[in-house]
Structure formats: structure tokens, C-alpha cells
Amino acid sequence: MINKSTILPMIAFMLIAAGSQAQVKHHKKAPSRMALSIANGKKVYVQNCLTCHQADGTGVATMNPPLIKTTYVLGDKPTLIKIVLNGFNEDVQINGQSFSNTMTPHASMTDQEIADVLTYVRHSFGNKASAVTTAQVKAVRASNKK
Amino acid sequence: MLCLAVPTLVLSLAFKDHKSDEAAGLTLQPGFEANIIADNLGNARHIVVTPQNDIYVKLASAKGGKGILFLHQNGDKAEVASGFGSYGGTGIYLKNGYLYATSNDNIYRYKVNDKNEVIDPNQPETVVSHLMNHRTHNSKSIVLDNEGNIYVNVGAYSNICSEYDPQKKGCPILDSAGGIWEFKADKLNQRESDGVHYASGLRNVVGLDWNQQDNQLFVMQHGRDALHDLFPNLYTVHQSAILPAECMYALKQGDNAGWPYLYYDWQTHKKMQGPEYGGDGEKEADSKYLEPVAAYPGHYAPDGLLFYTGNQFPEKYKNGAFIAFHGSWNRAPEPQAGYCVVFQPFKDGKPSGQWEVFADGFSGSKDLKQPNDAVHRPCGLAQGPDGSLYVTDDVKGAIYKITYKK
Numbered sequence: 001m002i003n004k005s006t007i008l009p010m011i012a013f014m015l016i017a018a019g020s021q022a023q024v025k026h027h028k029k030a031p032s033r034m035a036l037s038i039a040n041g042k043k044v045y046v047q048n049c050l051t052c053h054q055a056d057g058t059g060v061a062t063m064n065p066p067l068i069k070t071t072y073v074l075g076d077k078p079t080l081i082k083i084v085l086n087g088f089n090e091d092v093q094i095n096g097q098s099f100s101n102t103m104t105p106h107a108s109m110t111d112q113e114i115a116d117v118l119t120y121v122r123h124s125f126g127n128k129a130s131a132v133t134t135a136q137v138k139a140v141r142a143s144n145k146k
Numbered sequence: 147m148l149c150l151a152v153p154t155l156v157l158s159l160a161f162k163d164h165k166s167d168e169a170a171g172l173t174l175q176p177g178f179e180a181n182i183i184a185d186n187l188g189n190a191r192h193i194v195v196t197p198q199n200d201i202y203v204k205l206a207s208a209k210g211g212k213g214i215l216f217l218h219q220n221g222d223k224a225e226v227a228s229g230f231g232s233y234g235g236t237g238i239y240l241k242n243g244y245l246y247a248t249s250n251d252n253i254y255r256y257k258v259n260d261k262n263e264v265i266d267p268n269q270p271e272t273v274v275s276h277l278m279n280h281r282t283h284n285s286k287s288i289v290l291d292n293e294g295n296i297y298v299n300v301g302a303y304s305n306i307c308s309e310y311d312p313q314k315k316g317c318p319i320l321d322s323a324g325g326i327w328e329f330k331a332d333k334l335n336q337r338e339s340d341g342v343h344y345a346s347g348l349r350n351v352v353g354l355d356w357n358q359q360d361n362q363l364f365v366m367q368h369g370r371d372a373l374h375d376l377f378p379n380l381y382t383v384h385q386s387a388i389l390p391a392e393c394m395y396a397l398k399q400g401d402n403a404g405w406p407y408l409y410y411d412w413q414t415h416k417k418m419q420g421p422e423y424g425g426d427g428e429k430e431a432d433s434k435y436l437e438p439v440a441a442y443p444g445h446y447a448p449d450g451l452l453f454y455t456g457n458q459f460p461e462k463y464k465n466g467a468f469i470a471f472h473g474s475w476n477r478a479p480e481p482q483a484g485y486c487v488v489f490q491p492f493k494d495g496k497p498s499g500q501w502e503v504f505a506d507g508f509s510g511s512k513d514l515k516q517p518n519d520a521v522h523r524p525c526g527l528a529q530g531p532d533g534s535l536y537v538t539d540d541v542k543g544a545i546y547k548i549t550y551k552k
Contacts, residue, residue: 046479048375050478050479054516055516060475060517061517061518061541062206089281089282091281100281100282102303102305104309
């Protein structure tokens, strides 16, 4: 028999359970979106980046810079997004070494692809930095003057 | 990754026959020995061994302010006697009483005494300055002919010129890069525009030498990159790794090797129209472009070329070519390859017969994934007065001396 005194706590329990379930769901959803972006970003990386920067992000000494724990990768996101859009041909030192090869522009990649690949790079090879979103890529692309 | 040459049998035999302590970690053809005579020199690029058996090495980047090292040999070791030249670079050559050396912009020379020792290391003369340097392919390799001319590579500052020729009207950078320039070796303060634009359509040359039999310049071109990355519908990852040959060209003034419009398929021996310029993976290129005299697998990266004129090695090596392959990176994600010294037999001044791996194992790995994992990468070649072969490594800065023992 169910009486009033048991129904109320029961409903309360169900509400709490539903609420916490929703919260768990929400928690699960965030990493899965990130995981999806990383997974898609890896595909973009393999197609567009790997040959120069290598599978482990170590690059090629004196030619193609590493993507591991450099300020270019971990620092300012608009700067990083611009490198993908415009390419890179500057005489700079990265982690104390200089690299001679020109990176060609990759502006033909979609905002989604750029966001995914940069999220992948910022979460791989020992890197741990926040995701790059399509909105951020879109904003940089809109203001991008070469 | 090892060199993937035809004589796999020879290689496997060599593995069994030669202990590493006889070969400094290298696998050599039977009867040869190798020693590391100097190590940890820096990014050792091209090398000269003088008639007095002393060594000059050019470093890619100056170490402790010294871009050129001078070494004396003593038994199985060579010791650094001095260093000079504050600039990094690749090219170095000794001829007619001068040591010539390059930065990535300039060609310098130093007068030497009758022992081929530089007289005033702090006062080089500038032979040519302001050569084109836009970072990509900016190393300058040099060689002299027998008539007082010096030849220098000015590499194309691009993989395939696509960023400079979006409308496909013709690559505009070829007027001042992507070729070989000839200058007077004894005239100072020349500029690129003072030189003879000797040959064009050469993407990037690092290994080059003067063939005394032909009295002719031979160069090794680094073939194009990224066939698959740029045209995934036309080329598989594997084709991209192996197809675009590293070509040997015998040059005459006015030759055009056809970069960026073509690449060479070393398996079918065909000049192929580049996909950027209407190629579809099947279409052959215009036959007007220079035919290579030999071709090697893609991305092996030929950084040193030497015609062997010594008497120490067996007769078959005489007047043939040694090629130092620096090793690939553009083969990724396929295993890397190259990282070896190859011998190309010659007859009557032309390549004749199949090339073979002469020295292998520089990378220290049989299945190299990343170029940065290579322990050594061969770069420069020189012949000593006794006919020994010297090979530099630009990772750690080892110098290998290879001799024939029986």
C-alpha cells in the first residue's frame, strides 16, 4: 500500500534522482563534445598537418617546428588561428631553434575543421589547453586582414 | 628506416659479416670499415679534406661563434685545432689557393698557405653577397670548375610555388631562385644579378659536384613534397611517400629541369605533369625539360654528392658517384627512409647500372617513424688524399671515415 506519507518522499527522491541524472548527463555531454572535436581534429591533422609536423608533433629539426608545449600552440588563440588561416613564414625562434620551411595558408579549411584540429593539437603531444571553438575561428576569420 | 635498395641480399649479408665495432654502427659493403673520427661537433654539413689530410667542416649554425671547424687527424681520431667564421651555413670547397665557404646569403673565401691552412681566419673576402634567402631551401652549396668559376645553388623558397602562382601563369620566383648561378671565383663583392643564371627549374639542390671526366656540373635535386596532402584524390599516402624522385642532373648552361611544373617518377622513368599544372597522375610533362641522368626514391633527401677519383677503393668505384641521403620526413605517416650513403656506378661519365647502398644504419633504427628520432643523418661527403671517404652527420656532428681493408 502506498499512502500519502510515502508518496511525498518518493516523489522528492524521484525529482532529486532525475535532477542528478540530468546533471550527470550534462557532465558527460561536455567531455563527449570535446572528445568528438578531438577525434575529428585528429582526422584533420592526419590529412593536413601530420606530414610536416609528424604523428607525435615533434616536427622536423631546422625545418618544421614542433607543436609540443610552445607558446604558439598553447598561447593566444587568435594568433594560433591566424597561423592556420594565413600560413607562417617568419624568422623566429621556437624553443630556442629556428625553422626554415614556409607553412602555406589553410584558409580553405572550414571553421569547424580549424577549431577541431587546433583543439586536437592543444590536447595532444603532452599539451593540455582549452578547446578552440568554431565561433572563435569565425571571429578571427572575419577580422583577418592579411 | 633503412635505405630500400635493390641489393637487399648484400645488405643482409653485410649485417652478418660486419660487427658494429668495425663499422661505427654502420652497415657497409664487404671489405669496408668505418670509424667515427670526431663527434659532437655541431650540425656538420659539407666537408673538405685537404691534401695534407686536415679537415674543414661547415656547421649549419655556428657553435660558440665558430661556423667552420678545422681539424687535424691523428690516427683514428680527428681533433679540432681551431674554429672561425661566425656564420652558419652549408657550403665549403677548397680550390686554387682559397677555401670558399657559404652562409645562407653569402659566399666568402679565405686565402690558404701552401699547407692549405687558412692564413687569416678573421678576414674573409666576400665573393658574392645578398643571394636570395627567404628561409625555405636557403642553404647554399658550392663547387668550382677548372676555369675559375664557382657554382651555387639558390633554392626555390617554396615546395611547389602554389602560393606564388595562384593563377597558374608560370612560377614568378624562378627568375631569382630555383636554380644554379655561376660567378667568377676570383671577383669580389658580386651580387646575384652579376652572376650567370646557369640552370633553372631546380627546386632545391644541396649535393653537387664537378665531374672531372665530363668537365661538367652534376647536381642532386630534392623532389617535391605533399602529393597526397595537396591532391588526396590523385595520390595515395604511399604514392606520395615514394613517387616524386630525387633526381641527378648533368647540367649545361641554359638547362631547365622543369620545377614546379613536373615531377619525375623513378619507377616508370617518366617526367610527370604536376597536379598543380593540370596533371592527373597519368599525364606526362612537356618533353622540353631536362631529363635526369639518374633518379632515386622519393624524399631520400640527397645532401651530398661526390665523384670518387681515389685509388683506395676497388676499381668499380673509380669515377662513380657517392650520394649522402639525409633521409626523409615527408614520407610520414609511412615509415621514413633514406639516412644512408649510396653508390651510383658510372661508365664514361654517365650513370651506368643500378645504384646500391654503400653505408647504412646512420639513423640507428630499422623502422624510423619520426625524423627527429634519427641518431645520425648523413650530409656531407669528402675524399681524403689516401682515397678514404668522409661522411658528416648534422644531428650530433659526427665525422665518419670509411676505408677499404681488403
